[in-house]
Amino acid sequence: MGYDQEKESGGVATTGVTMKEVAEPGSIFGVHIEVGREAARDLPEIREIVFRLEGVSISYDGVEAVRSITMDVPANQITAIIGPSGCGKSTLIRTFNRMNDLIPGAAVSGRVFYHGQDLYGPAVDPVQVRRRIGMVFQKPNPFPKSIFDNVAFGLKVNGITDDIPARVEEALKQAALWDEVRKDLKKNAYSLSGGQQQRLCIARAVAVNPDVILMDEPCSALDPIATAKIEDLMRELRSQYSIVIVTHNMQQAARTSDMTAFLTTETSDDGDSRTGALVEFDRTELIFTRPGDARTEAYITGRFG
């Protein structure tokens, strides 16, 4: 079932949902809404696709870490990737901005399309890719420079030299950090608290005006209050950027994301190697209320992972 069917039926919700229909892995717009049971929900407009993955597998030194992922990441939405430890969430997200290139022995097979362009094509410059697809890491990693220089760094290395103070201010405002640091931008970045440092990293990433922001467990090193601030921030940033977030915190995924992908580890037949695989990828509400796959249900109800 795809969009076309939805449109043909005039947007009227279908009834009689069967588990089989919803359970198709990799289908994104499996939007079977039951009338009356839920409040009239906006039908998703046709959204632009930011990333299209087709059969993407990633291996390190010949050992397969993630197997054959096929999914479409929509634009201007928050897409969460959840799953137990070691299922390849970080490996997958690093494929989106070619950070896996930095690891010797890492190999990516399959196709990754960014707005229709093959991200791993021969003519593609990884440096340009990373300019457009920014990343925020698990542990805040500000540079050992002042707050101003941290945010301005991305601008300088990309050759943007006009209006730097204004751009820095704009970025810090977008990251909800401006009011807290405006008094002294020359202060060393390490003097900020953990939550502030992470917001500084977000400011740094948005300063170069990317298209996508990837977040690899951005809140796992932070306390709940700082986490809440960053989650609010994500919702605001969604209007301007597409966000993909890896999280091991299911509640966070349920709270903040629009789409959720659930990965799990599959052990090989001889029990020696574990590979990550995509189990289900759907709208967040559906994943968490009516998951199609039994493994998804087991994970979100806490029976494992």
Add this chain to the structure above:
Amino acid sequence: MTTAEVAARPESQTLSGRITSGRRLRDAAFRVLIMLSVAVALITLFALLMDAFMTGRPRLNGDLIRNMPSARPARAGLQSAIFGSLWCVGITAALSLPLGVGTAVYLEEFARRDRWYVRLIELNIQNLAGVPSVVFGILGLAFIARGPLSWGFTVGTGALVLTILVLPTVIIASREAIRAVPPSLREGSLALGATQWQTIWRQVLPASVPGIATGSILSVSRALGESAPLLLLGALTFVTFNPTGLDSGYTVLPLLIFKYASDAKAEFHVVAAAAIIVLLVVLLALNTTAILLRNRFQKRW
């Protein structure tokens, strides 16, 4: 718990203990031993310094630095040797720092560890760091002073040999400093769309300056105090002029000290002792500058 159980609590749970009990005694004895070792080292060093100072005190005046070496002890000075050392060490620093840091950057940031030639380079550097310095003098004599280059006994020869001598240490120290920069810094920079070179030049190198500076200054200090290799390269001659260029004859402070100290006339020994103090002061100044520089860079973190 009944009172009987309380009373029956084993003695090991009491908090007091006497110092003569086995473990405590050994702990105290260990501390005393350590302090004695430090004391011995410091006292020896102090004794040597005091001896040099007391012997050389009569000649510690401006003349020492202003005068050239002379056959008359009353007039003998160190000027040519001081300038010779400055020339040699200056050129050595100018050559070894860029080469050393550049090699370290290549080995840490660009070279693939699994390639055989990279391992060969690393092995060679580590071996060279342990080679006695006189071997480099022989090497210089055979290939630089004579042989293919035939530069003769000049400042250039001395500086080149000292550079080769000092290079492995600079490389190793710089590599350690670069390696100490956390990978998260590089990842953060690259994730913003910086090239590898931009990341190295703007993040990694500035962050590793303290370590590189320390290693460099230590290497330069070593070069200043080297005598064996330069002995073979004509620096022991009686030179009464300051170096005029790369092709000029020269002498260096450690060798002039050696010359004065081994002279038959006892008055020269006084000059030698004074010269030792001068050399130590120069070395101290160099090392202090290094530490100050390093601290200045560290504060910016």
